[in-house]
Amino acid sequence: MTVTAPAPPKTRRVVFPFTAIVGQEEMKLALLLNVIDPTIGGVMIMGDRGTGKSTTIRALADLLPEIDVVADDPFNSSPEDPDLMSDEVRQKVAQQIPLTIAQKKVQMVDLPLGATEDRVCGTIDIEKALSEGVKAFEPGLLAKANRGILYVDEVNLLDDHLVDVLLDSAASGWNTVEREGISIRHPARFVLVGSGNPEEGELRPQLLDRFGMHAEIRTVKEPPLRVQIVEQRADFDRNPPEFCNKYQTEQEALQQRLVKAQTLLPKVNLDYDLRVKISEVCSELDVDGLRGDIVTNRAAKALAAFEGREEVTVDDIRRAIVLCLRHRLRKDPLESIDSGYKVEKAFNRVFGIEANEE
Template sequence: MQSLQAGRFHRGCAAFRGAPRAAPRVRAAAAATAPAATGVRKSKKQLVFPFVKIQGQEDMKLALLLNAVDSNIGGVLIMGDRGTAKSVAVRAVAELLPIMDVVEGDPFNSSPTDPKLMGPEALQRFRAGEKLPAAKLRTPLVELPLGATEDRICGTIDIEKALTDGIKAYEPGLLARANRGILYVDEVNLLDDGLVDVVLDSAASGVNTVEREGISIAHPAKFIMIGSGNPQEGELRPQLLDRFGMSVQVKTLMDVDKRTQMVLDRIAFEADAEGFIAGCQAEQDKLTEKIMAARERLPKVKISRELQILISDICSRLDVDGLRGDLVVNRAARALVAYEGRDKVTQEDVGRIITSCLNHRLRKDPLDPIDSGTKVAILFRRLTDPEFVKREAEAKRKKEEAEKAAAAASPKKAGAWGGLPGRR
């Protein structure tokens, strides 16, 4: 059965290397995909714990919100202990994203007006002058299961139909469903590295290209990539870590008040989810409006050349490979300013997000007692706060003096070497 499928369907997707050549009509396996697409629109809404009720974990929440404002940041990697609201936060932020217009019955969540966000079939109809029927759809959250195959993720081409009927019969995968939405991989550190690479390639290029026997189909796959996992169960390769825009570490809440409130809210949600959500719907709606306003304001936000030089200087001093780190810090700082309703990035704004943007890009030294995030924060302070440098030097001097005093005060053991003659 496996070999039969391999003969008919393409396994895998290639990185986008330019627009595919002209070819026969494209049909997105309507019988298999259209019911599922309409089902998404008509299915009963799943009740999700509200984002505004998540206690603590401020770095995680900020990273998710900034990616909601600007999807070009490159997604978020959330690593931490079990039971720290990682999955809850991801599903909750999806509820904050605005309802969008899509082409009715389209498996790629195509925009009815923007050709850049259209799948192949909708784009053909649009170019033919047809007015595409629109429908409303909540921003999709597609969860990628650990057991998913490359076919399931990327989609497949029916070679038999392509050769006999001249039709590019394509069955869309999870990347098509996630277009213009969120793709979430829980336990991403346990997923096969090859599959993670495929997904991150599509997330970076915004296009998923499937190729088989000289036949190529490309469709938009622009989504926010979010991964989460427990570092005790395994780490991601550095090459894959670098592909995530931001990375945050979450820990179990130790603040008694916040911990208690989170438990009480969760119990109340499980007892009456609809009533609990209704009680904080006004806060949720306000946050959604804030995200939408930030998206509109984002193109107007400016960052000075001096700050851009500072960002690149920090990346250079930290030996960050490539330019992804520089770009992500610039984008995240602008998204933060837009989210807070301002139009100019300050030094403090850069300081708030630079650790989350760079900590996962540093080379790890198992013998170094200082973690990557602390290194980023210390270097930023050294370059931007002269008083911090003075305090650091003074603290170092006092520590050395204390060590010398302790060494001089401690009595030497009998027969201990006291140094060379004439130096005592």
């Protein structure tokens, strides 16, 4: 038996609508595919300053539908899925204790650059644990981000050790904190989004490889588009609620499309011959490990689901493969070829597509 609590009143600040963002299609597609299938493993967005990276990610979090959570649970535990429940909630379910369910907006957690490991992972109050015999756990940002989005701006400036911790949690879906022989773990399933400016240095290749997708964004060059972006921003700043109302229908339509895609995803089929060709591309590009193959398979399926189909096409793979592989190529310091172009060339060769279609 479950009891549903009413959703809290809408007091959140108004966010720029996702459907109003002009251009940056590559970044938007990568983010949407990760929402449809979080196992893709997150997105690394590299691009110039002032290209709307943070605006787009906040807009995505605002777009997502409300989710059912166990009321007053610090980990946003799911009332149905055991993999997304904290140990305490799982025990209640096992003992058939009724749960109070609340509806909550999907969380977007910002990770500040100066965050400590304790702030990220949570801490155990050893003194309380020893004196009172209870596991006194103070949840961190990973607990707050469970079933949501964890955003790290300037991820290339973050301490490598912390990036490792984030990537481990994102990959396993769990966060484990161990102090003085006391161990606590909780679900930490989130979409990890990192952004950065390439001028400030790249991430180490082994960390970069752990991100499912890599989107590169450039400053819009066409003057009419630039004017459109500037005018939109001015309209939004003048009257945010009125501006958002103009896009309400589009926002709701995209939200429904995402929900349908998540439902359809398990039924999507990727033909064996196409899977072999994806691995051929990875092999030809000399991609280390099998992450590239796995992520490309998942992304192509998510794209097919997003477009309402149960069968993956060659075009789905073409649109996803650059995002999934460009950051996994071995860097040759003497080569100036953009990695995206290299992936496209290998894709065209393996799939037998004429070069003039590029």
